[in-house]
Amino acid sequence: VPGMNSGLNPADPTLVAAFRSALLHQGAIALIIVAFLWLLWATARTWRSGAGNGSGPAVRGWWPGRPGNGSGNGSEPAGRRLLRTGFGLIWILDGLLQAQPKMAGGLASQVIEPSAVTSPAWVQHLVNWGGTVWSYHPITAGAASVWIQVGIGGWLIIAAHGPWSRLAGLASVAWGLVVWVFGESFGGIFAPGLSWLTGAPGAVLLYAVAGALIALPESAWRSPRLGRLLLGGIGLFFIGMAVLQAWPGRGYWQGTIGGKPGTLAGMVQNMSSTPQPHVVSSLLADFGSFAASNGFAVNLVVVIVLAGMGAIFLSGRPALVRYAVWFGIVFGLADWVLVQDLGFLGGLGTDPNSMIPMMLLFSAGYLALTPAPLEAPAAQAEPSAPAEADWRQRLRPKALGGTFATASARSVGAVAALAVILVGAAPMAAAAANRTADPILALAIAGNSAALDVPAPGFQLTDQEGQPVSLASLRGKVVLMTFLDPVCTTDCPIIGAEFKEAGVLLGSADKDVELVAVVANPTYRAVEFTQAFDREEGLSTVPNWLYLTGSLGQLSQVWRQYGITVENLPAGSMSAHNDLAVVIDRSGHIREEVGADPGPGTASTQSSFSVLLSQYARQALASPVSS
């Protein structure tokens, strides 16, 4: 219906194309950086071998993956390796999921907001802040998430030892916490219905835990103490989840409540109805029916399993833990398929949910509980330099070059992974500092504007002060003009606010721009209504704001000339009109015609329209005045 909100479509071709373009652009930059590093490294190695490797004191160990850097030696403990590679792969998978075409436009509205909706107000407030940052710059944020997550994943996989490997763990902690808070609303731990089955305490919190474990010195992994602590923590968590699962009144004991599916059956059945492969949806539907028919038994099994596994993990007895781990993997896989819908199926999935990370954690705990015997330290190929001279020598260009040349392929790969992260993070940081939204949102809602150069039809109308105004009287100024219903309840107040903000964005150039609206209501068109609208929207004090009206004949002529259709709809609807804005240059020529439908009218879309209008006004100001 013309003149009504249309909403921001995440699958909008403009948004999708811009997202794809940003990904390709940043991907190309990442590739160039990786290729450059590789080339530089290969060249340095060639040069160094040609120079006879006589670069002075050894400075090995500064780069990751080298022995002798104080982070342990020998092969990497199995538990740590499992976590590092497992979570590295998951981060890469998450990064690839972030590259889904609808992610840029849809994450804020389809992932962030729904995850927060049942949380307390303070959580919603915090998450809303993060969602707003995303929604102001969806393309930049979307692309940044892809490269940051792919970079962290690659970094974890490539850097096996040393401080760079531990730094990768810390990066996983930092980004994981950001995603856990803003993307998962703290994993829903403050919302009702929390359950281990559905993903408590939030998959990405487990990424952060794994990152923290990876960031520990490797020596910590060589003692069974870490395994006992990790399994003890997981055991306590499982017991807590068992208690929560058994807690009466949460709807998990009932297969059906009042003829409707109980909590678990309802969740599963909802999942099964989302678009996904038929095999999976039918599996979910079957399990949903089973859970509805046998709610008590299903919950009893879950409670017993969680409590049992928790107790075994707490015991720290390797023989028992081993069986519990295998059982947990089987049980977790079943839950992952039948309850969590593989995490990323059904909707705009961003990660595989909590089961795989959970399995990795307790498996790593078991491996850490039974560490392999310490291997003999690798022989130092070259003697170490005296410690006090070490840092000075490292910073010398020649030494740096030598260090780089002697670095392993893993080391260079780790640096390349960090560069990939920066490729995404740097533009995101710059965008986050920008308080105005990306105009791509406005283009996605309104469609790309049509660049024109045609004379604007003249008019003779009356402003909100009752003074006559003609288009000719505005000659010499750029005119941003739209059509507003003064008693409109939806779009028009938003468009008025956008025009006002566009004037603010123009800064000093604002004095050469006239913000004009023409009444678009055949009934409520008297000056009193334009004045009331101005007061309502805070436009009364905007010096270059004109809200024009006239007789029905005058208005009808202007509407016709500018292609505006205005009609009164029946049965309590507002007067309908198409939303349109035109940019008229100082010579009285229309230079842009842009749909002014404000879409959902959020802070980000309003800001986006204001930015777009101000950009068009600046372009029109820059065009020469013709006689």
Added chain:
Amino acid sequence: MTRRAVLAGLLAVLVAGCGSQAASVAPPSIVVRTAPLATSLVTTQGAWAIAVMGGSASSDNNFWQLFVRPAGASRWSLVTPPAVADNGGLVAADGTGGTSLLVGFRPTQGLAFSPLAMSSDTGKNWTPGLLDAALADVPDALAVGASGRVLALLHDGSIEMAPTPATAAAGQWSRLTTLGALAASAPGRSCGLVALNAVSFGHNDIPMAAGSCLRRGVAGVFAESGGTWQAAGPALPAGFGGDQVQVLGLATPVLANTRGGDVALLLAGRDLLAAWWDGTRWTVSAPVPVAGGITGSGFGSGGSLWVLLGGGQAETIAGAGAPWRALPPAPAGTVTLAPGAGGGYDALAVSGSVLTVWRLASADWAKVQVIHVPIVYGSSS
């Protein structure tokens, strides 16, 4: 000072603190009840009914509709004033001498003020008007006096007045009083006024306002004269002395030859009461218990009024001194009743965009008309 003296002092402070806490009394409070916007009224042009139709309010697909059954006619017509989205609700008042109808749109979504519309040809044509403020969410938020003065009760409890319908249309209103000022006045203080729920013009065309009182047994009806507000009753029977009283509706039906005086609908505790002012004294009806809440109410001619209660219970009363009459249970979906000829009633039932009119024939309701309302779903979202 010895340690013992200090301890004794502390003990005294503690005891005093406990004592004062024990002596404190929670301030009186009240949950303000107002009548729903679903209503009907009778003017010389005919009977008017207001009902909400369509879909859910949360998705802005609920639209308020105005229907008229012209005087002497038996069928209803849709006459909702055009050009303003009315999801926020419609409020109507009979115009000067009952010859016209003034309708106010309650603001909603991005609209902060209340456009008006006036018709003197049973809704065929409407003249726009403006109240540059938000009308209160009560059916008696607008009133037009015999002299043409217009009263508007605002959402914040203020009362605005326009000297004529023309000035009202031009948005030229002036502040008559505010809830705060009225509550601070002597009559306001004596009732503990906390909310204003209705405005009207009294017997001698004086502005009147009514609301909810904290003080038990006192009905908050006020009349303005010469810039001063005075308590205007009514005094309730002694049996209601322990109940908080809230005025849900106030009207002065202005109909040729049937002037019924001021009529008020009151909620005293859990009982509904009607009260009539004939210029010298109030007459109060017997009570009707309210069990399932009030879903609609309205005033008819000659001082009559009706209420629609939960579960389809419908009660009417013909005027001062008359008993309450229980109508047969209203048909499913009934949102408002409208007085008909000869003491009869029409029940207007809503299902989505379909309005079904039921007419009380002898002892039961008979379907007499179905109106399909062309609601434009999604037009306000």
